[in-house]
Amino acid sequence: MFGYIRPLQGELKVRELEQFKACYCGLCHALGKNYGFVSRFILNYELVFLTMLLWSEDTPITIGRSRCIASPCRKKRYCQKNESFDMCAGFSVILTWWKLRDSINDESFIKSLPYRAFSLILSRAYKKAKSDFQKFDRCVQDELLSLSSYESSALVSLDGAADKFANILKAAVPEKLPEPSRRSMSEMLYHLGRWVYIIDACDDYSGDVKFGRYNPIAVIYPSERGVLPSDVLNRLETTLIHSNNLVTSAFELLPENPWSQILQNMIYLGMPDACSRVLTHRWPPGRKNNKKWMKLDE
Amino acid sequence: MNNPYKILGVNANASDDEVKKAYRELVRKYHPDNYHDNPLSDLAQEKMKEVNEAYNNIQKMREGGAGAGSYRPGSGSSGSSGGTAEGQKVRVAINSGDLQYAEQLLKNFPTRNAEWNFLMGSLCYRKGWLDDAFTHFQSAVNMEPGNSEYRQALSFMSQGGHAYRSYGQGQRPMAEQGCDACDCCAAMLCMNMCCRCS
Numbered sequence: 274m275f276g277y278i279r280p281l282q283g284e285l286k287v288r289e290l291e292q293f294k295a296c297y298c299g300l301c302h303a304l305g306k307n308y309g310f311v312s313r314f315i316l317n318y319e320l321v322f323l324t325m326l327l328w329s330e331d332t333p334i335t336i337g338r339s340r341c342i343a344s345p346c347r348k349k350r351y352c353q354k355n356e357s358f359d360m361c362a363g364f365s366v367i368l369t370w371w372k373l374r375d376s377i378n379d380e381s382f383i384k385s386l387p388y389r390a391f392s393l394i395l396s397r398a399y400k401k402a403k404s405d406f407q408k409f410d411r412c413v414q415d416e417l418l419s420l421s422s423y424e425s426s427a428l429v430s431l432d433g434a435a436d437k438f439a440n441i442l443k444a445a446v447p448e449k450l451p452e453p454s455r456r457s458m459s460e461m462l463y464h465l466g467r468w469v470y471i472i473d474a475c476d477d478y479s480g481d482v483k484f485g486r487y488n489p490i491a492v493i494y495p496s497e498r499g500v501l502p503s504d505v506l507n508r509l510e511t512t513l514i515h516s517n518n519l520v521t522s523a524f525e526l527l528p529e530n531p532w533s534q535i536l537q538n539m540i541y542l543g544m545p546d547a548c549s550r551v552l553t554h555r556w557p558p559g560r561k562n563n564k565k566w567m568k569l570d571e
Numbered sequence: 572m573n574n575p576y577k578i579l580g581v582n583a584n585a586s587d588d589e590v591k592k593a594y595r596e597l598v599r600k601y602h603p604d605n606y607h608d609n610p611l612s613d614l615a616q617e618k619m620k621e622v623n624e625a626y627n628n629i630q631k632m633r634e635g636g637a638g639a640g641s642y643r644p645g646s647g648s649s650g651s652s653g654g655t656a657e658g659q660k661v662r663v664a665i666n667s668g669d670l671q672y673a674e675q676l677l678k679n680f681p682t683r684n685a686e687w688n689f690l691m692g693s694l695c696y697r698k699g700w701l702d703d704a705f706t707h708f709q710s711a712v713n714m715e716p717g718n719s720e721y722r723q724a725l726s727f728m729s730q731g732g733h734a735y736r737s738y739g740q741g742q743r744p745m746a747e748q749g750c751d752a753c754d755c756c757a758a759m760l761c762m763n764m765c766c767r768c769s
Contacts, residue, residue, distance in 0.1 A: 432700030439699070453614055460611055463699050511731045512702045518734035519699070522605050525735060526614050541738040 276318045276557070277472050278465070280535060281542040289535050291350065295336055296532075297321050299352030302341070303362040306354065308398035312362075313342075315369040315395075319469065322539060324361040325532035326458075327447060332357075334531050364409060364445055366402035370395060371413050375421065379487075412444040424487055431471065434489045439466030454527055461523035468516040468544065475509055476551045506552055513548045520544070575625035575632075587633070594626045600735040607733060608696055610668065654686055661690045665697055685715035692724060704728060 280293060300321055304312045332355055338348040352358070373392040377385045392399075403410045420437035442462040446455060474490045479499035481488035494505045501509075521540055550556040576583045579593045601619045606612040654662070657680060664673035673694050680687050692707030708725040715721060727733075 430700070430703050432695070432698075432703045436698075436700065453617075457611055457614060460699075467699060467701075508702075508705070511729060512705065514731035515701045515728070516699075518732040519609065521734040521736075522609060522615070523611055525600055526611055526618065537738045541736060 275469055275473050277469055277476075277544075277547045277551070278322045278539055279318045279543050279547070280538045281546050284542055285535065285538055289538070292334060292336075292352075292532075293321075293535055295334075295350045295352045296325060298341070298349055299354065299358055300324055300361060300365075301343075302339075302351050303354050303358035304365060307359060307362050308366050308401060311394050312366055312398045315365050317365070320361045320365045320368075322536070323364070323445060324357050325530075325536055326461075327357045327360060327445070328355075328530045328532055329357070330528050330530045332531070360406070360445075360447065363402045363406045366395070366398050367406060367410050367413055368441075370399040370402075371417050375417055378421070409444050413441050416441045416444075424489070431474075431489055431493060432467075435467045435470040438470040439463045442466035442469075457523045457526040461520050461527070464516040464519040464523070468513060468520065471509065471513060471516075472548060472551050475513075476556055510548065510552055514545070517544050517548065573621075573625075575628040578621055578625035579629070590626070590629055594622065597622045602735070605733050605735050607727065608693070610697060657681065658686050658690060661694075665690070665693055668697075670694060670697060685711045685718065685721065688714065689718075689721050689724065696728075701728070 280290075282290060285293065297316070301313050301316050304316060335353045336350050337353050338350055340346070340348050341351075343349075370392065373388050373395070376388045377392065379385075380388070416437045420434065423434055423437060440463070442465055443459050445462060446458045450458060471490075474488055477486075478488055478490055478501060480486070482491050482496065482499035490501070490509070494501060496502070517540070524536070524540055546558075547556065550558060576585070579590060579597065581589055581593045585593075598619070601615045601622065603612065603615070603619075606615040609615070657676065661673050661676045661680075664670075664676060673690075677687065677691055677694065680690075688707045688711035692704045692711060695701075695704035695707060705725075705728045708721065708728055711718070711721040712725045
């Protein structure tokens, strides 16, 4: 959906990078297998992170090899399907579906046509996902509904809006997780959701101001040219770092699983990196954005 | 009983120094400072207890005597001193995790003074509404700049909280070191030229 939670690749071991890629491919395979070919296009980094996080401690990583549409000639490694992949594949479909519905409601009829078309294609997958994860589906629907009504009211607090989104991620905690881990996991996912919501708003800020779209930060800190003053940026950075810290301290209370090292990379290095990149307009990472930053530094 | 070596994450034949190092690292990880006013602070405290016990057990096993020098966590949050009777009720509600009741109490609070702002900030913090917590703490400090508890809370918020960091600490990420393909190529070419000169 957003793609802000990813590992800092330069700091991963080669083995870990391969495992991460295999997990990414694994989720894509799971989507294709469970919800049909079209749903493979909704793959995103946040759900890969969630797959690794929800992985149970005693399940080993098993790698298979196969060809796929993205790599039709060479066989690629992928993680074989298990419960965690099934859950996250279902969540992906449900989240994408409701995001499409949200966009359809927000835009004019003409502009919403592409969303309508895609949601038509996705409707079968959604029906299946809905029957698989009824509780999660209802929670996403409710929270997005209350988010859009909160957004259309006179907004007073960034946290109030982020809260609705954070609750969606919190709903992804598996029901059978035993108690102390369950609480830590809910707290962690809440702050992860809050972080993603705020960083997404920061990232879209100038575009949203330019085209007059809704943006929670623009409502609280309006500016005409779409540039945030440095004191506001500092404040947003502090609150993002704080949420990142709370994600960290909740994560450290969870039992270790086979993905712990990669998850640590994503939380300790990937998230702060994404945060500083977004706030200095160097997102997404890549050659072009690195160069731009190096010039600024000179 | 759990294996104390497993809790500390070391081998049973690890040296005393290794055990001590692992123990210190875990104490740093679960230190109350990292879970200050955090809803999970009780879990961290439990972990800390477990780690302390494991360390003491290992010491006992190795020396046959009582292990000494383990870390004892102090009271996690600062004592709730001062404030009115209503405020005290709100503090108790927040500390016991009954946030709805605390919210109710704050709604019926007689005045919107510095204490109200401070308590509102604490409530927001427990909910994870960090930005609102910051705003309320700031108003509390503005209304009553002499109160050290309010000032402490505000300075905690403006640091962005505490957390344990060890993974990749002190390293600058690769991407920011300006190490891209061109730099590598250029370096290789230069080296190649130097080699041929001799």
